[in-house]
Amino acid sequence: MKAFESMRRFFDAAAEHLELEDSLREALLMPRREVQVQVSIERDNGDLANFVGFRVQHDNSRGPMKGGLRYHPEVDLDEVRALASLMTWKTAVVNLPYGGAKGGIGVDPRSLSKREIERMTRAFVDQIHDIVGPDTDIPAPDMGTDHQVMAWFRNQWEKYHGFNPAVITGKPVEEYGAKGREEATGRGVGSLTVKVVKRLGMQAEKTKIAIQGFGNVGSHAAKYLAESQFPIVAVSDTSGTYFRKDGLNIQELLRHTLKHRYGLLEGYTQCEVMPRDALLSLPDVDVLIPAALGGVITKDNVDKISAKAIIEAANGPVDPDADAILHERGVTVLPDILANAGGVTVSYFEWVQNRQHYRWSLDRVRQELDHTLSEAFEAVWQMAHSKEVSLRVAAYMIGISRVKRASELAGLTS
Ligand SMILES: NC(=O)C1=CN([C@@H]2O[C@H](COP(=O)(O)OP(=O)(O)OC[C@H]3O[C@@H](n4cnc5c(N)ncnc54)[C@H](OP(=O)(O)O)[C@@H]3O)[C@@H](O)[C@H]2O)C=CC1
Ligand SMILES: O=C(O)CCC(=O)C(=O)O
Secondary structure, three states: OOHHHHHHHHHHHHHHHHOOOHHHHHHHHOOOEEEEEEEEEEOOOOOEEEEEEEEEEEEOOOOOEEOOEEEEOOOOHHHHHHHHHHHHHHHHHOOOOOOEEEEEEEOOHHHOOHHHHHHHHHHHHHHHHHHOEOOOEEOOEOOOOOHHHHHHHHHHHHHHHOOOHHHOOOOOHHHOOOOOHHHHHHHHHHHHHHHHHHHOOOOHHHOOEEEEOOOHHHHHHHHHHHHOOOOEEEEEEOOEEEEOOOOOOHHHHHHHHHOOOOOOOOOOOOOEEEOHHHHHHOOOOOEEEEOOOOOOEOOOOHHHOOOOEEEOOOOOOEOHHHHHHHHHOOOEEEOHHHHOOHHHHHHHHHHHHHHHOOOOOHHHHHHHHHHHHHHHHHHHHHHHHHHOOOHHHHHHHHHHHHHHHHHHHOOOOO
16 A cells, blocks of 8 residues: 555544544645655766655644655655655644654665765755755654764755754754754654553563664664563564564674664574564564564554554554554554654754754753653543544544644634
8 A cells, every 4th residue: 555545544534533524634634845856966986876856845834844854765755745744743743843744865875875875965955955944844864864964964955045953853963963863763662662561561571572673763762672671582674583582682783783884683693583574473572663664564464463562663664454453453553653753852852952052961852752752642542542542543633633723723724
Protein backbone atom coordinates (compact mmCIF):
# COMPACT_ATOMS: atom_id res chain seq x y z
CA MET A 1 0.00 0.00 0.00
CA LYS A 2 1.25 3.50 -0.85
CA ALA A 3 2.34 5.56 2.15
CA PHE A 4 -0.20 8.38 1.74
CA GLU A 5 -3.11 5.95 1.37
CA SER A 6 -1.97 4.22 4.53
CA MET A 7 -1.88 7.49 6.49
CA ARG A 8 -5.26 8.53 5.01
CA ARG A 9 -6.91 5.35 6.30
CA PHE A 10 -5.62 6.04 9.81
CA PHE A 11 -6.82 9.64 9.50
CA ASP A 12 -10.27 8.50 8.32
CA ALA A 13 -10.71 6.10 11.23
CA ALA A 14 -10.21 9.01 13.66
CA ALA A 15 -12.25 11.42 11.52
CA GLU A 16 -15.21 8.99 11.78
CA HIS A 17 -15.07 9.17 15.58
CA LEU A 18 -14.83 12.97 15.39
CA GLU A 19 -17.75 13.01 12.90
CA LEU A 20 -15.90 15.27 10.47
CA GLU A 21 -17.58 16.16 7.20
CA ASP A 22 -15.93 15.04 3.95
CA SER A 23 -15.07 18.59 2.85
CA LEU A 24 -13.31 19.28 6.15
CA ARG A 25 -11.40 16.02 5.93
CA GLU A 26 -10.26 17.01 2.46
CA ALA A 27 -9.17 20.45 3.69
CA LEU A 28 -7.22 18.94 6.60
CA LEU A 29 -5.53 16.33 4.41
CA MET A 30 -4.58 18.48 1.43
CA PRO A 31 -0.98 19.79 1.61
CA ARG A 32 -0.53 23.56 1.51
CA ARG A 33 2.31 23.27 -0.99
CA GLU A 34 4.34 20.57 -2.74
CA VAL A 35 7.66 21.34 -4.36
CA GLN A 36 9.67 19.04 -6.60
CA VAL A 37 13.09 20.18 -7.78
CA GLN A 38 15.99 19.05 -9.91
CA VAL A 39 19.19 18.49 -7.94
CA SER A 40 22.19 18.10 -10.26
CA ILE A 41 25.81 17.86 -9.16
CA GLU A 42 29.21 17.18 -10.60
CA ARG A 43 30.56 13.93 -9.19
CA ASP A 44 34.17 13.67 -7.98
CA ASN A 45 35.12 12.03 -11.29
CA GLY A 46 33.60 14.89 -13.33
CA ASP A 47 30.40 13.04 -14.34
CA LEU A 48 27.02 14.71 -14.01
CA ALA A 49 24.56 13.15 -11.51
CA ASN A 50 20.87 14.11 -11.35
CA PHE A 51 18.49 13.59 -8.44
CA VAL A 52 14.93 14.63 -7.60
CA GLY A 53 14.33 16.61 -4.40
CA PHE A 54 11.03 17.26 -2.61
CA ARG A 55 9.61 19.47 0.11
CA VAL A 56 5.97 19.03 1.03
CA GLN A 57 4.46 21.62 3.38
CA HIS A 58 1.35 20.05 4.77
CA ASP A 59 -0.14 22.40 7.34
CA ASN A 60 0.76 25.61 9.17
CA SER A 61 -2.38 26.39 11.14
CA ARG A 62 -0.63 25.74 14.48
CA GLY A 63 2.70 27.36 13.63
CA PRO A 64 5.68 27.17 11.26
CA MET A 65 5.91 23.83 9.46
CA LYS A 66 8.44 21.32 10.78
CA GLY A 67 9.86 18.04 9.58
CA GLY A 68 12.95 16.16 8.56
CA LEU A 69 14.94 15.62 5.36
CA ARG A 70 15.35 12.04 4.15
CA TYR A 71 18.08 10.83 1.77
CA HIS A 72 16.99 7.37 0.61
CA PRO A 73 16.50 5.65 -2.77
CA GLU A 74 12.77 5.11 -2.09
CA VAL A 75 11.98 8.80 -1.50
CA ASP A 76 9.18 9.93 -3.84
CA LEU A 77 6.36 12.46 -3.74
CA ASP A 78 3.82 10.03 -2.26
CA GLU A 79 6.12 9.09 0.60
CA VAL A 80 7.11 12.67 1.38
CA ARG A 81 3.45 13.74 1.28
CA ALA A 82 2.53 11.02 3.79
CA LEU A 83 5.47 11.88 6.06
CA ALA A 84 4.61 15.60 5.94
CA SER A 85 1.06 14.99 7.15
CA LEU A 86 2.33 12.63 9.87
CA MET A 87 4.41 15.59 11.09
CA THR A 88 1.26 17.74 11.36
CA TRP A 89 -0.51 15.19 13.59
CA LYS A 90 2.71 14.52 15.52
CA THR A 91 3.46 18.13 16.44
CA ALA A 92 -0.22 18.51 17.42
CA VAL A 93 -0.28 15.37 19.63
CA VAL A 94 2.73 16.58 21.62
CA ASN A 95 1.35 20.12 21.50
CA LEU A 96 4.31 21.88 19.92
CA PRO A 97 3.56 25.23 18.24
CA TYR A 98 4.27 23.84 14.79
CA GLY A 99 2.62 22.46 11.68
CA GLY A 100 4.03 19.68 9.52
CA ALA A 101 6.34 19.32 6.52
CA LYS A 102 8.85 16.82 5.18
CA GLY A 103 11.47 16.71 2.46
CA GLY A 104 14.03 14.52 0.89
CA ILE A 105 16.03 13.41 -2.09
CA GLY A 106 15.72 10.10 -3.92
CA VAL A 107 19.31 8.94 -3.51
CA ASP A 108 21.36 6.28 -1.80
CA PRO A 109 23.79 8.44 0.19
CA ARG A 110 26.19 5.48 0.43
CA SER A 111 26.74 5.69 -3.31
CA LEU A 112 28.19 9.21 -2.89
CA SER A 113 31.37 10.54 -1.29
CA LYS A 114 31.15 13.02 1.60
CA ARG A 115 31.99 15.91 -0.75
CA GLU A 116 29.30 14.76 -3.21
CA ILE A 117 26.69 14.68 -0.42
CA GLU A 118 27.76 18.21 0.53
CA ARG A 119 27.39 19.42 -3.08
CA MET A 120 24.00 17.71 -3.39
CA THR A 121 22.77 19.28 -0.13
CA ARG A 122 23.91 22.75 -1.22
CA ALA A 123 22.30 22.29 -4.66
CA PHE A 124 19.05 21.28 -2.95
CA VAL A 125 19.16 24.39 -0.73
CA ASP A 126 19.73 26.53 -3.84
CA GLN A 127 16.38 25.21 -5.13
CA ILE A 128 14.26 25.49 -1.96
CA HIS A 129 15.88 28.22 0.17
CA ASP A 130 13.08 30.72 -0.44
CA ILE A 131 10.32 28.44 0.89
CA VAL A 132 12.03 27.45 4.16
CA GLY A 133 12.92 29.70 7.09
CA PRO A 134 12.71 29.99 10.90
CA ASP A 135 9.12 31.31 10.78
CA THR A 136 7.85 29.28 7.83
CA ASP A 137 9.32 25.79 7.53
CA ILE A 138 12.18 24.35 9.59
CA PRO A 139 13.87 21.13 8.35
CA ALA A 140 15.73 18.59 10.53
CA PRO A 141 17.42 15.16 10.23
CA ASP A 142 15.65 11.95 9.18
CA MET A 143 16.85 8.72 7.54
CA GLY A 144 20.15 9.14 5.72
CA THR A 145 20.85 12.66 7.05
CA ASP A 146 22.67 13.84 10.17
CA HIS A 147 24.10 16.90 11.93
CA GLN A 148 26.72 17.39 9.19
CA VAL A 149 24.02 17.64 6.50
CA MET A 150 22.14 20.12 8.73
CA ALA A 151 25.33 22.22 9.06
CA TRP A 152 25.79 22.37 5.25
CA PHE A 153 22.10 23.18 4.81
CA ARG A 154 22.28 26.06 7.29
CA ASN A 155 25.52 27.42 5.81
CA GLN A 156 24.08 27.44 2.28
CA TRP A 157 20.74 28.96 3.38
CA GLU A 158 22.56 31.74 5.27
CA LYS A 159 24.40 32.71 2.06
CA TYR A 160 21.00 33.89 0.77
CA HIS A 161 19.30 35.11 3.95
CA GLY A 162 22.01 35.94 6.52
CA PHE A 163 22.74 34.54 9.99
CA ASN A 164 19.82 32.60 11.47
CA PRO A 165 20.62 29.15 12.88
CA ALA A 166 16.92 28.61 13.75
CA VAL A 167 16.31 27.81 10.05
CA ILE A 168 17.14 24.16 10.73
CA THR A 169 17.44 21.88 13.76
CA GLY A 170 19.57 18.84 14.53
CA LYS A 171 22.72 20.91 13.96
CA PRO A 172 26.11 19.98 15.51
CA VAL A 173 26.09 20.92 19.21
CA GLU A 174 29.09 23.25 18.71
CA GLU A 175 27.22 25.01 15.85
CA TYR A 176 23.98 26.04 17.62
CA GLY A 177 22.65 22.48 17.95
CA ALA A 178 20.81 21.38 21.10
CA LYS A 179 22.45 19.02 23.52
CA GLY A 180 20.41 15.82 23.43
CA ARG A 181 18.87 16.23 19.93
CA GLU A 182 20.87 13.35 18.48
CA GLU A 183 19.67 10.89 21.14
CA ALA A 184 16.19 12.42 21.46
CA THR A 185 14.09 10.22 19.17
CA GLY A 186 15.58 6.98 20.49
CA ARG A 187 15.46 8.20 24.09
CA GLY A 188 11.80 9.13 23.64
CA VAL A 189 11.08 5.70 22.15
CA GLY A 190 12.84 4.14 25.15
CA SER A 191 11.03 6.16 27.80
CA LEU A 192 7.63 5.56 26.18
CA THR A 193 8.39 1.82 25.90
CA VAL A 194 9.00 1.79 29.66
CA LYS A 195 5.57 3.40 30.21
CA VAL A 196 3.75 0.94 27.93
CA VAL A 197 5.46 -2.06 29.55
CA LYS A 198 4.45 -0.81 33.03
CA ARG A 199 0.83 -0.29 31.93
CA LEU A 200 0.76 -3.84 30.58
CA GLY A 201 1.97 -5.13 33.95
CA MET A 202 5.24 -6.49 32.56
CA GLN A 203 8.68 -6.31 34.24
CA ALA A 204 11.71 -4.81 32.49
CA GLU A 205 14.09 -7.71 33.21
CA LYS A 206 11.63 -10.23 31.76
CA THR A 207 10.55 -8.23 28.71
CA LYS A 208 12.43 -9.31 25.58
CA ILE A 209 12.86 -6.61 22.97
CA ALA A 210 13.67 -6.75 19.24
CA ILE A 211 14.65 -3.59 17.35
CA GLN A 212 14.60 -3.32 13.54
CA GLY A 213 17.12 -0.69 12.38
CA PHE A 214 20.29 0.30 14.25
CA GLY A 215 20.74 3.84 12.96
CA ASN A 216 20.18 7.03 14.92
CA VAL A 217 16.81 6.03 16.36
CA GLY A 218 17.26 2.27 16.79
CA SER A 219 20.70 2.49 18.42
CA HIS A 220 19.71 5.19 20.92
CA ALA A 221 16.51 3.31 21.80
CA ALA A 222 18.57 0.14 22.33
CA LYS A 223 21.03 2.00 24.57
CA TYR A 224 18.28 3.53 26.71
CA LEU A 225 16.40 0.26 27.08
CA ALA A 226 19.52 -1.82 27.81
CA GLU A 227 20.43 0.72 30.51
CA SER A 228 16.87 0.29 31.85
CA GLN A 229 17.56 -3.47 32.32
CA PHE A 230 15.57 -4.78 29.33
CA PRO A 231 17.10 -7.75 27.48
CA ILE A 232 17.49 -6.66 23.83
CA VAL A 233 17.42 -10.06 22.17
CA ALA A 234 17.68 -8.90 18.53
CA VAL A 235 18.69 -5.91 16.45
CA SER A 236 18.97 -5.61 12.68
CA ASP A 237 20.13 -3.43 9.82
CA THR A 238 20.41 -4.09 6.09
CA SER A 239 23.25 -6.54 6.77
CA GLY A 240 21.13 -8.96 8.85
CA THR A 241 19.49 -9.80 12.18
CA TYR A 242 21.76 -10.20 15.21
CA PHE A 243 20.20 -12.43 17.88
CA ARG A 244 21.10 -13.63 21.37
CA LYS A 245 18.32 -15.21 23.39
CA ASP A 246 19.57 -13.91 26.77
CA GLY A 247 20.16 -10.41 25.48
CA LEU A 248 22.80 -8.77 23.29
CA ASN A 249 25.67 -6.71 24.64
CA ILE A 250 24.48 -3.34 23.33
CA GLN A 251 27.59 -1.39 24.43
CA GLU A 252 29.74 -3.84 22.46
CA LEU A 253 27.46 -3.54 19.40
CA LEU A 254 27.64 0.27 19.58
CA ARG A 255 31.44 0.11 19.73
CA HIS A 256 31.39 -2.25 16.74
CA THR A 257 29.27 0.08 14.58
CA LEU A 258 31.49 3.08 15.44
CA LYS A 259 34.40 1.30 13.78
CA HIS A 260 32.57 1.21 10.43
CA ARG A 261 32.22 4.20 8.10
CA TYR A 262 28.48 3.54 7.73
CA GLY A 263 27.87 2.19 11.20
CA LEU A 264 26.98 -1.28 9.95
CA LEU A 265 26.42 -4.21 12.28
CA GLU A 266 28.03 -6.44 9.64
CA GLY A 267 31.03 -8.35 10.96
CA TYR A 268 29.71 -8.66 14.54
CA THR A 269 30.14 -12.29 15.48
CA GLN A 270 29.35 -12.52 19.23
CA CYS A 271 25.81 -13.74 18.56
CA GLU A 272 23.68 -15.66 16.09
CA VAL A 273 23.39 -13.94 12.69
CA MET A 274 20.18 -14.42 10.68
CA PRO A 275 18.71 -12.96 7.49
CA ARG A 276 17.62 -9.31 7.64
CA ASP A 277 13.86 -9.83 7.91
CA ALA A 278 14.07 -12.70 10.42
CA LEU A 279 13.80 -10.12 13.22
CA LEU A 280 10.11 -9.54 12.54
CA SER A 281 9.13 -13.19 12.98
CA LEU A 282 11.22 -14.20 15.99
CA PRO A 283 9.04 -16.45 18.16
CA ASP A 284 9.80 -15.23 21.68
CA VAL A 285 9.71 -11.43 21.63
CA ASP A 286 7.58 -9.30 23.99
CA VAL A 287 8.12 -5.85 22.47
CA LEU A 288 8.91 -5.17 18.84
CA ILE A 289 10.38 -1.79 17.88
CA PRO A 290 10.48 -1.13 14.12
CA ALA A 291 13.02 1.71 13.74
CA ALA A 292 13.82 1.67 10.01
CA LEU A 293 11.50 2.02 7.02
CA GLY A 294 7.74 2.45 6.67
CA GLY A 295 5.37 -0.32 5.50
CA VAL A 296 7.34 -3.24 6.97
CA ILE A 297 4.45 -4.90 8.85
CA THR A 298 1.61 -5.88 6.52
CA LYS A 299 -1.16 -8.49 6.38
CA ASP A 300 1.39 -10.82 4.76
CA ASN A 301 3.72 -11.01 7.75
CA VAL A 302 1.61 -9.82 10.71
CA ASP A 303 0.64 -13.36 11.76
CA LYS A 304 4.28 -14.18 12.43
CA ILE A 305 4.67 -11.38 14.98
CA SER A 306 4.84 -12.72 18.52
CA ALA A 307 5.13 -9.41 20.40
CA LYS A 308 2.47 -8.18 22.84
CA ALA A 309 3.40 -4.58 22.10
CA ILE A 310 4.79 -2.69 19.10
CA ILE A 311 6.40 0.69 19.56
CA GLU A 312 6.51 2.53 16.22
CA ALA A 313 9.89 4.24 16.27
CA ALA A 314 9.86 4.46 12.46
CA ASN A 315 7.28 6.50 10.58
CA GLY A 316 4.46 4.35 9.19
CA PRO A 317 5.93 0.85 9.87
CA VAL A 318 2.54 -0.86 10.33
CA ASP A 319 0.03 -0.64 7.48
CA PRO A 320 -3.72 -0.29 8.20
CA ASP A 321 -4.62 -3.92 7.35
CA ALA A 322 -1.98 -5.24 9.73
CA ASP A 323 -2.97 -2.64 12.33
CA ALA A 324 -6.58 -3.90 12.33
CA ILE A 325 -5.41 -7.51 12.80
CA LEU A 326 -3.08 -6.51 15.65
CA HIS A 327 -5.89 -4.56 17.34
CA GLU A 328 -8.20 -7.61 17.14
CA ARG A 329 -5.44 -9.78 18.62
CA GLY A 330 -5.09 -7.36 21.54
CA VAL A 331 -1.54 -6.27 20.63
CA THR A 332 -0.78 -2.78 21.96
CA VAL A 333 0.58 -0.51 19.21
CA LEU A 334 2.06 2.83 20.27
CA PRO A 335 1.69 4.90 17.08
CA ASP A 336 4.53 6.72 15.35
CA ILE A 337 2.99 10.17 15.86
CA LEU A 338 3.56 9.72 19.58
CA ALA A 339 6.27 7.05 19.82
CA ASN A 340 8.92 8.90 17.80
CA ALA A 341 7.91 12.45 18.76
CA GLY A 342 10.98 12.88 20.99
CA GLY A 343 13.03 14.05 18.02
CA VAL A 344 10.80 16.89 16.95
CA THR A 345 10.27 17.84 20.60
CA VAL A 346 14.00 18.42 21.14
CA SER A 347 14.14 20.10 17.70
CA TYR A 348 11.61 22.56 19.15
CA PHE A 349 13.88 23.08 22.18
CA GLU A 350 16.79 23.74 19.79
CA TRP A 351 14.75 26.30 17.84
CA VAL A 352 13.70 28.01 21.09
CA GLN A 353 17.34 28.19 22.26
CA ASN A 354 18.49 29.58 18.89
CA ARG A 355 15.83 32.27 18.97
CA GLN A 356 16.78 33.27 22.53
CA HIS A 357 20.56 33.00 21.92
CA TYR A 358 20.65 30.80 25.00
CA ARG A 359 21.84 27.27 25.80
CA TRP A 360 20.15 24.64 27.89
CA SER A 361 22.02 21.91 29.80
CA LEU A 362 21.55 18.27 28.75
CA ASP A 363 19.70 17.67 32.05
CA ARG A 364 17.20 20.39 31.22
CA VAL A 365 16.63 19.07 27.71
CA ARG A 366 16.04 15.54 29.03
CA GLN A 367 13.73 16.74 31.81
CA GLU A 368 11.60 18.84 29.48
CA LEU A 369 11.51 16.02 26.92
CA ASP A 370 10.31 13.53 29.53
CA HIS A 371 7.68 16.01 30.72
CA THR A 372 6.35 16.73 27.20
CA LEU A 373 6.18 13.06 26.21
CA SER A 374 4.63 12.00 29.54
CA GLU A 375 1.81 14.54 29.17
CA ALA A 376 1.11 13.46 25.60
CA PHE A 377 1.23 9.76 26.56
CA GLU A 378 -1.26 10.26 29.43
CA ALA A 379 -3.66 12.17 27.19
CA VAL A 380 -3.53 9.50 24.46
CA TRP A 381 -3.81 6.60 26.91
CA GLN A 382 -6.82 8.16 28.67
CA MET A 383 -8.55 9.03 25.40
CA ALA A 384 -8.05 5.46 24.13
CA HIS A 385 -9.59 4.01 27.26
CA SER A 386 -12.46 6.47 27.63
CA LYS A 387 -13.50 6.17 23.96
CA GLU A 388 -12.60 2.48 23.71
CA VAL A 389 -10.40 3.01 20.66
CA SER A 390 -6.82 2.04 19.83
CA LEU A 391 -3.92 4.26 20.90
CA ARG A 392 -3.49 5.21 17.24
CA VAL A 393 -7.09 6.35 16.79
CA ALA A 394 -6.84 8.26 20.09
CA ALA A 395 -3.59 9.98 19.05
CA TYR A 396 -5.04 10.96 15.66
CA MET A 397 -8.23 12.22 17.35
CA ILE A 398 -6.20 14.50 19.62
CA GLY A 399 -3.92 15.69 16.80
CA ILE A 400 -6.71 16.29 14.28
CA SER A 401 -8.89 18.10 16.86
CA ARG A 402 -6.07 20.52 17.67
CA VAL A 403 -5.37 21.27 14.00
CA LYS A 404 -9.11 21.69 13.31
CA ARG A 405 -9.48 24.09 16.28
CA ALA A 406 -6.52 26.19 15.09
CA SER A 407 -8.01 26.37 11.59
CA GLU A 408 -11.35 27.44 13.04
CA LEU A 409 -9.78 30.14 15.22
CA ALA A 410 -7.92 31.46 12.19
CA GLY A 411 -11.22 31.59 10.32
CA LEU A 412 -10.14 29.08 7.69
CA THR A 413 -12.83 26.52 8.55
CA SER A 414 -15.93 26.62 10.72
N1 LIG B 1 16.22 10.77 13.06
C1 LIG B 1 15.16 11.22 13.72
O1 LIG B 1 15.27 12.11 14.58
C2 LIG B 1 13.81 10.65 13.48
C3 LIG B 1 13.62 9.51 12.72
N2 LIG B 1 12.37 8.95 12.64
C4 LIG B 1 12.15 7.74 11.85
O2 LIG B 1 12.92 6.67 12.37
C5 LIG B 1 13.30 5.77 11.31
C6 LIG B 1 14.81 5.58 11.33
O3 LIG B 1 15.43 6.85 11.15
P1 LIG B 1 16.97 7.09 11.54
O4 LIG B 1 17.36 6.20 12.64
O5 LIG B 1 17.13 8.55 11.67
O6 LIG B 1 17.67 6.63 10.19
P2 LIG B 1 19.20 6.18 9.97
O7 LIG B 1 19.47 6.45 8.56
O8 LIG B 1 20.07 6.75 11.02
O9 LIG B 1 19.14 4.59 10.23
C7 LIG B 1 18.28 3.76 9.53
C8 LIG B 1 18.53 2.34 10.00
O10 LIG B 1 17.56 1.47 9.41
C9 LIG B 1 18.26 0.37 8.82
N3 LIG B 1 17.48 -0.22 7.75
C10 LIG B 1 17.14 0.31 6.56
N4 LIG B 1 16.40 -0.58 5.86
C11 LIG B 1 16.29 -1.69 6.65
C12 LIG B 1 15.64 -2.94 6.50
N5 LIG B 1 14.93 -3.23 5.40
N6 LIG B 1 15.74 -3.84 7.52
C13 LIG B 1 16.43 -3.55 8.63
N7 LIG B 1 17.06 -2.38 8.83
C14 LIG B 1 16.98 -1.46 7.85
C15 LIG B 1 19.55 0.97 8.35
O11 LIG B 1 20.47 -0.05 8.07
P3 LIG B 1 21.80 0.24 7.22
O12 LIG B 1 22.67 1.09 8.10
O13 LIG B 1 22.33 -1.11 6.99
O14 LIG B 1 21.31 0.94 5.98
C16 LIG B 1 19.90 1.80 9.59
O15 LIG B 1 20.40 0.96 10.61
C17 LIG B 1 12.75 6.39 10.02
O16 LIG B 1 11.47 5.83 9.77
C18 LIG B 1 12.57 7.86 10.40
O17 LIG B 1 11.59 8.52 9.64
C19 LIG B 1 11.29 9.49 13.28
C20 LIG B 1 11.42 10.62 14.03
C21 LIG B 1 12.67 11.34 14.11
O1 LIG C 1 13.07 17.07 14.32
C1 LIG C 1 12.25 17.40 13.50
O2 LIG C 1 11.95 18.57 13.28
C2 LIG C 1 11.50 16.38 12.66
C3 LIG C 1 11.92 14.96 12.81
C4 LIG C 1 11.14 14.12 11.85
O3 LIG C 1 11.29 14.22 10.66
C5 LIG C 1 10.14 13.18 12.34
O4 LIG C 1 9.71 13.29 13.50
O5 LIG C 1 9.71 12.31 11.57
